Amino acid sequence: MPMRFVLIAFLLLTLFAGCAEKQRENYVIGFSQCTGDDEWRRAMLDGMERELAFHNNTKLIFKDAHANSAVQVKQIEELLQSGIHLLIVSPNESDPLTPVIEKVFRKGIPVVVVDRRTSSPYYTAYVGGDNYQVGKTVGEYIVTLLRGEGKIIEITGLPRSSPASDRHRGLVDALAGQPGIRRMATLNGQWEKEIAKKQLRETLPRFPDLDLIFAQNEVMAMGAREVCNEVFPDRKIRVIGVDGLPGQFGDIQMVYDGHITATALYPTGGEEAARIAMNILQKQPYQKENLLQTAIIDSSNVRMIKMQTDKMISQQNDIERQQARIDEQLEIYQTQRGLLYVMTGLFIVSIILGSVALYSLIENKKINRELNSKNQEILVQRNRIQDIAEKAQEATESKFRFFTNISHEFRTPLTLILGPVEELLKQKNENPAARKNLSLVQKNAKRLLWLVNQLMDFRKIESGKIRVQASGSDIVAFIRELMLPFDQVARKRRIDFRLITTLPSLEVWFDRDMMDKVFFNLLSNAFKFTSDWGRIHIHLSRISDHVVIKVQDNGSGLSETDIAGAFEMFYQGKNSIKGTGLGLPLSREFVELHQGTIIADGKKDEGATFTVTLPLGTAHLRPEDIADPVADPVDRSVDWTIAETEERPATAVQKDQPAVLLIEDNEDLLGFMAGLLQNHYQVSTATDGLAGLDQCFETVPDLIVCDVMLPGMDGLQITSTLKADLRTSHIPVILLTARNTPEQQVEGMQARADMYLTKPFSPQFLQESIRSLLANRQLLRSAQIGRGMPDAEAGLSRLDKKFLNELRALIVSRLDDPGLTVESLGKELGLSRVQLFRKTKALLGGGANDLILNLRLEKACSLLLNPDLTMAEIADQTGFTSQSYFSTVFKNRFGVSPKDWRFVKS
Ligand code: FRU
Numbered sequence: 001m002p003m004r005f006v007l008i009a010f011l012l013l014t015l016f017a018g019c020a021e022k023q024r025e026n027y028v029i030g031f032s033q034c035t036g037d038d039e040w041r042r043a044m045l046d047g048m049e050r051e052l053a054f055h056n057n058t059k060l061i062f063k064d065a066h067a068n069s070a071v072q073v074k075q076i077e078e079l080l081q082s083g084i085h086l087l088i089v090s091p092n093e094s095d096p097l098t099p100v101i102e103k104v105f106r107k108g109i110p111v112v113v114v115d116r117r118t119s120s121p122y123y124t125a126y127v128g129g130d131n132y133q134v135g136k137t138v139g140e141y142i143v144t145l146l147r148g149e150g151k152i153i154e155i156t157g158l159p160r161s162s163p164a165s166d167r168h169r170g171l172v173d174a175l176a177g178q179p180g181i182r183r184m185a186t187l188n189g190q191w192e193k194e195i196a197k198k199q200l201r202e203t204l205p206r207f208p209d210l211d212l213i214f215a216q217n218e219v220m221a222m223g224a225r226e227v228c229n230e231v232f233p234d235r236k237i238r239v240i241g242v243d244g245l246p247g248q249f250g251d252i253q254m255v256y257d258g259h260i261t262a263t264a265l266y267p268t269g270g271e272e273a274a275r276i277a278m279n280i281l282q283k284q285p286y287q288k289e290n291l292l293q294t295a296i297i298d299s300s301n302v303r304m305i306k307m308q309t310d311k312m313i314s315q316q317n318d319i320e321r322q323q324a325r326i327d328e329q330l331e332i333y334q335t336q337r338g339l340l341y342v343m344t345g346l347f348i349v350s351i352i353l354g355s356v357a358l359y360s361l362i363e364n365k366k367i368n369r370e371l372n373s374k375n376q377e378i379l380v381q382r383n384r385i386q387d388i389a390e391k392a393q394e395a396t397e398s399k400f401r402f403f404t405n406i407s408h409e410f411r412t413p414l415t416l417i418l419g420p421v422e423e424l425l426k427q428k429n430e431n432p433a434a435r436k437n438l439s440l441v442q443k444n445a446k447r448l449l450w451l452v453n454q455l456m457d458f459r460k461i462e463s464g465k466i467r468v469q470a471s472g473s474d475i476v477a478f479i480r481e482l483m484l485p486f487d488q489v490a491r492k493r494r495i496d497f498r499l500i501t502t503l504p505s506l507e508v509w510f511d512r513d514m515m516d517k518v519f520f521n522l523l524s525n526a527f528k529f530t531s532d533w534g535r536i537h538i539h540l541s542r543i544s545d546h547v548v549i550k551v552q553d554n555g556s557g558l559s560e561t562d563i564a565g566a567f568e569m570f571y572q573g574k575n576s577i578k579g580t581g582l583g584l585p586l587s588r589e590f591v592e593l594h595q596g597t598i599i600a601d602g603k604k605d606e607g608a609t610f611t612v613t614l615p616l617g618t619a620h621l622r623p624e625d626i627a628d629p630v631a632d633p634v635d636r637s638v639d640w641t642i643a644e645t646e647e648r649p650a651t652a653v654q655k656d657q658p659a660v661l662l663i664e665d666n667e668d669l670l671g672f673m674a675g676l677l678q679n680h681y682q683v684s685t686a687t688d689g690l691a692g693l694d695q696c697f698e699t700v701p702d703l704i705v706c707d708v709m710l711p712g713m714d715g716l717q718i719t720s721t722l723k724a725d726l727r728t729s730h731i732p733v734i735l736l737t738a739r740n741t742p743e744q745q746v747e748g749m750q751a752r753a754d755m756y757l758t759k760p761f762s763p764q765f766l767q768e769s770i771r772s773l774l775a776n777r778q779l780l781r782s783a784q785i786g787r788g789m790p791d792a793e794a795g796l797s798r799l800d801k802k803f804l805n806e807l808r809a810l811i812v813s814r815l816d817d818p819g820l821t822v823e824s825l826g827k828e829l830g831l832s833r834v835q836l837f838r839k840t841k842a843l844l845g846g847g848a849n850d851l852i853l854n855l856r857l858e859k860a861c862s863l864l865l866n867p868d869l870t871m872a873e874i875a876d877q878t879g880f881t882s883q884s885y886f887s888t889v890f891k892n893r894f895g896v897s898p899k900d901w902r903f904v905k906s
Pocket of ligand 1: 035036041116216219
């Protein structure tokens with residue numbers, strides 16, 4: 001639509017431009033002049049231009065033949081070719097010019113003949129003086145002037161030009177009845193002054209009594225005067241001319257000045273010719289023959305005529321000035337008209353553009369409305385998609401949760417299988433068959449655990465929680481290390497198992513745990529599908545900035561389908577990759593986390609090759625992929641290969657053995673753990689979180705082993721509650737869980753657990769952990785024992801230090817009070833008697849009573865140094881009910897009586 005507007009604007013502007021064009025040069029008039037060199041001809045051209053100035057739609061093309069007929073013919077042909085609408089011609093000579101003028105006429109181009117005639121009637125109009133009449137008038141004037149008696153010479157123009165012959169004829173006719181007037185000679189001056197002078201110089205001397213010379217034009221008359229003055233300076237021969245040109249150099253001035261006697265008026269007819277030409281072109285009426293009248297100008301009328309012509313010239317000049325001004329105005333008008341067109345054009349364009357803008361605005365609004373409704377639709381759809389995505393996310397989350405829970409479920413029974421099996425295998429069982437079976441159970445339980453771990457790894461990868469923790473290691477040594485556990489099987493099955501490499505060592509940045517799983521998986525596969533006496537070769541080489549490790553076997557091989565599906569989750573191949581469908585996809589994930597590749601190759605029955613390529617250097621790793629050199633890079637979950645701890649002989653539980661509380665909802669596991677610990681500790685148990693917590697406050701155990709996922713209250717909450725409470729803040733807590741991501745472990749530590757064990761755990765490791773935590777507490781106690789004062793650096797929690805400070809301050813403030821008992825202290829501190837006892841025992845190694853007594857005796861020692869105080873006073877100030885009781889207690893503690901002690905110290 002806007003294009004249409006622009007098109008209309010363009011057409012309108014073109015139309016304007018077209019109108020402006022149309023007013024210019026509608027007619028082209030060709031003007032062929034026989035000669036343009038004299039004043040008379042210039043006057044003719046001026047007259048013509050003056051007249052045509054009224055017609056500004058007409059152009060005049062002027063051609064000057066310089067008195068040469070052949071040149072004039074050629075010029076007329078050229079004008080014809082240029083496409084003139086009308087020809088004005090003054091033929092130099094009649095006959096030579098007639099054919100070409102006829103040709104123009106016959107082509108339908110109007111021809112206006114001026115001054116000199118052609119020899120044919122084929123022209124449109126003639127304008128010029130009546131030359132016969134001119135000759136005749138001059139003849140009659142001569143008769144009168146010479147009173148019928150005298151000798152004359154005539155100087156003619158070109159004999160073949162019509163004015164020359166017509167004027168001659170008129171003269172002859174006028175003198176025909178005047179025998180006294182004798183024409184002595186007729187000279188051919190060819191209309192030119194110099195030619196006329198030459199002719200006359202030759203002839204004049206022969207006629208010393210000559211009376212008069214008639215020269216057919218103004219210039220030849222002037223020449224005749226000059227020759228007369230030369231030849232007969234003493235005589236005044238009369239000279240008569242033709243033309244009657246006004247102006248300073250014209251023949252009217254010559255008559256006025258007395259140089260020539262008279263001249264016959266011969267008008268140029270320039271204006272008339274132009275006027276008739278325009279009439280013809282504009283289809284206006286005109287006359288074919290237009291003869292201009294003549295008159296004699298001599299001394300009798302020259303003054304008046306000169307005045308008139310001078311006036312005319314001045315008026316003419318005025319007119320020309322006016323014309324110049326008109327031209328100026330016209331130019332201004334043209335410019336303004338042009339401006340007007342431009343303005344109008346711009347106005348139209350602005351209207352059109354305005355309309356276009358308006359139209360666009362309306363269209364835009366329409367489009368905006370449509371867009372808005374589309375946006376709305378998209379928004380609705382987006383929200384719908386978001387809903388679906390959220391639901392999908394929720395579904396994925398619950399899938400992950402399910403996955404995790406299932407894995408937990410697997411891990412707990414696995415603990416219960418592996419733990420007792422390990423315990424049984426440790427007992428020196430005599431029955432080899434039973435041992436073999438137990439080993440089988442252990443091997444398969446480990447295998448099951450390995451699979452569960454793989455599932456857990458996948459879950460971590462899918463939830464994006466796994467991170468590469470790369471460190472620079474020697475890959476050659478790493479592979480050799482990995483091969484060790486397989487060596488025995490290889491030897492047993494006579495498999496040619498070796499590493500082929502020329503590299504003594506090569507540093508590669510990789511996550512040892514992940515690569516361990518990758519190559520363990522590849523080697524397990526290779527051993528599974530290679531027959532006895534077969535071959536498993538590991539080729540290790542460096543290619544450019546990569547390390548390439550190929551695990552190549554000559555086992556049952558891979559089909560094309562196997563190769564295509566090898567790394568797909570849960571793909572169950574037929575040959576070398578038959579299995580859970582987890583190992584290879586997991587390996588690929590691990591390798592790709594290192595920006596490496598893993599590919600499978602081989603043929604059915606011709607063995608399989610798995611090629612792992614890893615980039616060298618660290619450029620491919622993000623800063624967070626590089627392991628912190630001080631942190632332990634290995635997963636903290638307890639490995640079953642952990643070094644076995646020394647077996648300690650079981651002993652009967654004694655009263656003063658540490659109390660351990662186990663909180664675990666899985667009763668089997670609870671029972672297993674209790675069985676494991678009961679020989680060394682006073683074990684109590686709880687199966688849900690809240691009951692466990694109550695029991696903690698009630699019994700204040702020496703150590704708590706607590707599962708994280710529990711009914712009622714989870715292990716993390718239990719831990720933070722215990723650690724925030726004065727009564728229990730000192731108790732070491734071991735958190736026990738199947739959740740083994742670093743984030744979960746951090747969560748456990750944030751709850752201020754003392755240790756975090758992941759299931760399945762080694763029974764030995766649990767036992768050692770408990771033993772070590774309790775031993776540390778004992779060490780701590782030894783550091784404070786007897787002083788009742790916590791050492792600032794003792795490693796106690798802030799809460800425990802605060803507790804001990806408060807306890808001591810309370811005792812010191814009431815040392816003189818014999819009623820200061822454990823009960824009253826507990827009351828003030830908000831603790832039961834048992835809780836206070838357990839707390840002080842755990843922190844100080846003794847009960848609160850011991851602390852009170854120690855502080856009383858400590859104060860008594862300082863008072864004994866004061867000799868002014870009596871024993872009774874000291875006993876009173878230190879809260880002993882009697883002096884004798886004070887002495888007994890003091891002697892019991894220090895081996896001397898207070899009196900003796902004072903004596904020794906003074
Ligand atoms: C000018 C002129 C005039 C004369 C006319 C005749 O060229 O010689 O003086 O009257 O031509 O054609």
